[in-house]
Amino acid sequence: MIDLAQLRREPEFVKAALARRGVADETMDAILEVDGEHRRLLQEAEALRAEVKDLSRRVAEARRAKADAEADSLARLSREVGERERAAREACDAVGADLRERLLMVPNLPAPEVPDGPDESANVEVRRWWVGMDEGADFPTFASHQRVAHWDVARELGILDLEAGARLAGSMFPLYRGAGARLLRALSTFALDRHREAYEEIRPPSVALTDTMMSTGHLPKSADDMYEVPRDDLWLIPTAEVPLTSMRRGEILDESILPLRLTALTACFRREAGAAGRDTRGLLRVHEFDKVELFAYCTPDQAPAAHADILARAEGLLRELGLTYRVLELCAGDLGTSSARTVDLEVFSPGVDRWLEVSSVSWFRDFQARRANVRFRTPQGPQFVHTVNGSGLAWARIWAALVETYRQPDGTVRLPDVLGPYFGDLTIRPRTT
């Protein structure tokens, strides 16, 4: 949620920033108007409330002085004022609810360094990286044996059974077999080990209450993109960002523990309602995937470094795995609702010949913390923390890029050496059983 006080203080600045991501000035003007009305009603209700309290105090005094007649008359008066207070309070609450609803729909202000642009076509590619990168070249060369889509590689090797997944849970719920399943497990362990010295590993619940989803901003906006368990008021988490952001909900943290850096491996569930029918082949887009998330609560001063650290870690993993990737600075129009700045990492899939998003590293400023009410103590009083997060990494698409990139002329897959300690024999041959 944006800072209402800031909107009141510098409305033109806020409107200009939001205009970059397509929010109409009128939307913000309407909010200011509702806010004004709300404050007017609040003053009215509070004045009446103060009167009731004062009258009640005088009733008590009169009773103590045995002036029962006066007490009764004061009580009668107080009851009348109480009636008016109740009415004013109700009007105030109704306007307040309207105000909150409007505010919840407003996205975060883009950071100044975020480039202008209406949608993903205006994202700025910052750099590319691949093994044996040449000066001058802007793309690696891939052999024909690498130009086989992962679904075909997987079929040859018997390491993925999408039909079985579809049979038991519906399409786009992948089922991995043998070395395919082991590869996923190896990737997660590999990543968590790399983060271990700086990030505390968390194993959160895979579901969260409606209330929790509200506090992270996933509800009400993204209700259609999530799986719901209505009987228990629960939702399946679309990312570990949800439990990690809510872990300290409502707390005032001691500044000495910041930045508080956390990492978590979780399954992520996404209905992909808006993308139905698109990218349905193989692992390009699935309803459930494992992801290691990196996350930090920090002070505003620490935020840029924390963001850079997560980005460096995600890139580091891609480099260790020897995958081709590019870094995109998202433009204002393509930012997620809560984000002030996002850098995407896309891995190249030589078999499908496409860039696939595998990490999104975002700085939320105090947008999420305001809603989740996570603060830290400063000499000047409590202040909202900043939150940053990013994947490190999302495995389904990495899995796809790996089996394509490392496919050998003989059809086997020879995984990179860094996975040795986690995977064992690095050559995946056709399953014989």
Next chain:
RNA sequence: GGAGGGAUGACAGAGCGGCCGAAUGUACCGGUCUUGAAAACCGGCGUGGGCUUGCCCACCGUGGGUUCAAAUCCCACUCCCUCCGCCA
């Protein structure tokens, strides 16, 4: 799932329906004392909101209710603890 107990400020822990936003202790911050530290003593010490910046309002697990007036009474829910049952 059944029975009982509990939920108050950073923590511990009081609180007859009426100067209770809340005693007291600890912790913390400032000061006195001291070569320094400790002890002792003095002072300060919750969060949010509104406006005429000095005041007002809200908050004692959450939501309702009773009352002129609720931390205090009533109802529902949530969480925690103990015991019983069940169980990977």
